[in-house]
Every structure is written in C-alpha cells, then in structure tokens.
Amino acid sequence: MASGAIIEIQDLKKTYRLGGVDVPALRGVSLSIAAGEFIAVLGPSGSGKSTLFHIIGGMLAPSSGSVQVAGLELSSLSDSQRTDLRKTTVGFVFQRFNLLPTLNAEENIRIAQHVAGLAGTNEKHFDHVIRILGIAHRLRHKPYALSGGEQQRVAIARALVNKPRIVLADEPTGNLDSENSLAVLDALKSLNEKIGQTVLMITHDSEAADYCARRVVRMNDGRIV
Ligand SMILES: Nc1ncnc2c1ncn2[C@@H]1O[C@H](COP(=O)(O)OP(=O)(O)OP(=O)(O)O)[C@@H](O)[C@H]1O
Ligand SMILES: [Mg+2]
Incomplete structure (x- = not known):
C-alpha cells in the first residue's frame, strides 16, 4: 500500500x-x-x-482486483470482520436516506452508536455533529415530520456520529435543493478539515465536487478517465 493511503484500489473489475x-460495470x-x-x-x-461505492464499503464483491481499506484486503476478511469495518471505520451516506420511520431523528442517529457498541462514549462529538448539521432543534421529529434536507442531514449525522476514519457518500446532495446541499457539503467539508476524516463523495454535480473536494476523479463507462 502506498504510504499514507487509506483506500487502495487496484485493477478493480465488476x-x-x-x-x-x-453487464460490465467496472472495467479496471x-x-x-x-x-x-x-x-x-x-x-x-x-x-x-455506485458499484465502486458498494465494493469499497464491503457490501458487494468485485469480479476481480483488489481493494484495501485501512490496511485490510477486503477479499480476505470474514463476514464478521467486514461487518466490524462497516461499523467502526467506514460511515455511509446513501442517496436514499434509509431512516427508520418509527424512530425519531435522535434515535435514528444513536442507532449507529448502539450497533457499534459505542453508546454514550462520545457525547461531545454527537453534540458537535448535530450542531454543524443544524438539526439540534429537530431531534424529536420522526422522518415523516422532517423535510428532505433535514432527513439527509440526520442520515449524515448517523454516518458521522462514530467518527469513522472514512466517510463514503453516494450522491449525498442528489435529492436536495441548493440551500440544503450547501449545508450538507459544508458539514462534510468541516469534518474533513477539523478531524481529518477521509471523504469519498460520489456525485454527478461538478459544482458540488469543485466546492469541497481537493481532488476530482472522473469516471466514464466503468473506467477512471
Ligand atoms: N444489480 C445489477 N445487475 C445488473 N446490472 C447492474 C446492477 N447494478 C448496476 N448495474 C449496471 O451497472 C452499470 C453501473 O451502474 P452503477 O449503479 O454503478 O452506476 P452509477 O454511476 O452509480 O449511475 P447513477 O449516476 O445513475 O447512480 C449500469 O450499466 C447498471 O445498469
Ligand atoms: Mg449511482
């Protein structure tokens, strides 16, 4: 692995x-x-x-090639090791927010702490995350009573609350208006700058990419171009 690389992908095909x-989706x-x-x-x-996103997240097996995340070769991990990696090292933001409808915003965020066995361990970070995402006043609301932008910000809080070293976000602003998009991008940018979280953001919006990313990689037809 190149020194300092936290994600190393080689000749990945799917x-x-x-x-x-x-249907070839990734061609190397x-x-x-x-x-x-x-x-x-x-x-x-x-x-x-999204195929690349799911493979890096250990949710989908590639046809060939290698993916190392935080020094671990994904193909050599057991299912439970892969699950541990998803719970502690990687935070996911999906295009569809995937909030649980019967839980309120706070419970939806805290569920990530419970699943990872980290409940109550970092209240300062919880407070920080909900503050920068501007959702402190919406914690008692269930998803149906949140706007789309608020739902996405809750989903992002859930991805960030355990301070994962890596945040993978697939079209995090895909369903949002420009004001909410900006709030989401600012939050990701701020955590990247403040606590050095590695962020990989998938988008088809070049303005969003240029706004916060230090490096933009372009894909076309299963290849990086
Ligand atoms: N489960 C699947 N079975 C068969 N083909 C699939 C499957 N998932 C994706 N594909 C195909 O693989 C290719 C890449 O899909 P992928 O979802 O990775 O694209 P994407 O870049 O995320 O697109 P979008 O911007 O629309 O989300 C597409 O041609 C798609 O039709
Ligand atoms: Mg996609």
Missing part, C-alpha cells in the same frame, strides 16, 4: 450477470486515496460510481 447477459479501476483526503468521484449515470 461484471454483473443479469438474465444470462454480462485503480485509485489510491490518502488518509485525510476529500475526493469526489464524478461521472454520468451508469458509469459505475
């Missing part, structure tokens, strides 16, 4: 098989991401961005 037809992607970087992956629909 071909989906659907109804007997091969290599990428090295240094600890503390804010990198944006930009590309048109269907270029393989």
Whole structure:
C-alpha cells in the first residue's frame, strides 16, 4: 500500500450477470486515496460510481482486483470482520436516506452508536455533529415530520456520529435543493478539515465536487478517465 493511503484500489473489475447477459460495470479501476483526503468521484449515470461505492464499503464483491481499506484486503476478511469495518471505520451516506420511520431523528442517529457498541462514549462529538448539521432543534421529529434536507442531514449525522476514519457518500446532495446541499457539503467539508476524516463523495454535480473536494476523479463507462 502506498504510504499514507487509506483506500487502495487496484485493477478493480465488476461484471454483473443479469438474465444470462454480462453487464460490465467496472472495467479496471485503480485509485489510491490518502488518509485525510476529500475526493469526489464524478461521472454520468451508469458509469459505475455506485458499484465502486458498494465494493469499497464491503457490501458487494468485485469480479476481480483488489481493494484495501485501512490496511485490510477486503477479499480476505470474514463476514464478521467486514461487518466490524462497516461499523467502526467506514460511515455511509446513501442517496436514499434509509431512516427508520418509527424512530425519531435522535434515535435514528444513536442507532449507529448502539450497533457499534459505542453508546454514550462520545457525547461531545454527537453534540458537535448535530450542531454543524443544524438539526439540534429537530431531534424529536420522526422522518415523516422532517423535510428532505433535514432527513439527509440526520442520515449524515448517523454516518458521522462514530467518527469513522472514512466517510463514503453516494450522491449525498442528489435529492436536495441548493440551500440544503450547501449545508450538507459544508458539514462534510468541516469534518474533513477539523478531524481529518477521509471523504469519498460520489456525485454527478461538478459544482458540488469543485466546492469541497481537493481532488476530482472522473469516471466514464466503468473506467477512471
Ligand atoms: N444489480 C445489477 N445487475 C445488473 N446490472 C447492474 C446492477 N447494478 C448496476 N448495474 C449496471 O451497472 C452499470 C453501473 O451502474 P452503477 O449503479 O454503478 O452506476 P452509477 O454511476 O452509480 O449511475 P447513477 O449516476 O445513475 O447512480 C449500469 O450499466 C447498471 O445498469
Ligand atoms: Mg449511482
């Protein structure tokens, strides 16, 4: 692994098989991401961005190639080691917010602490995260009573609350208006700058990419171009 790299991807390929037809989604992607970087992956629909996101997150197995996250080769991990990595080292932000409808905002955030066995361990960080995301006054609201932008900010708080070393965000502003997009980008940017979290943000919005990322990588047709 290159010195300082927290994510190291080599010649990654993924071909989906659907109804007997091969659909190549990644055709050999290599990428090295240094600890503390804010990198944006930009590309048109269907270029393989979410596929890359799911593989780096250990949610999807590649067809070939290697992915190391925080020094661990994903293909050599057991299921429980992979789950541990997802609980403690990587925080995920999905395009669809995936909040649990019966829990309020605070409970939706705290569930990440409980799952990782970190409940009550870092209240200062919890307070910091909800403050920079501007959701302190909405903690008692259930998802149906939150705006789309607020729901996404709660989902981001959930991804950040355990202070993961790596934040993976797939189109975090995809469903948001410009004001909410800015709030989300500012929060990601601020945590990257303040606590050195590595952020990999997938987007098709080049303005969002340029606004916060120090490096922008472009994908097209399963390759980095
Ligand atoms: N489960 C699947 N089975 C078969 N093909 C798939 C599957 N998931 C994705 N694909 C195909 O793989 C290619 C890459 O998809 P992917 O979701 O990675 O694109 P994307 O860059 O995230 O696009 P978008 O910007 O629309 O989210 C597309 O051609 C898609 O149709
Ligand atoms: Mg996608």
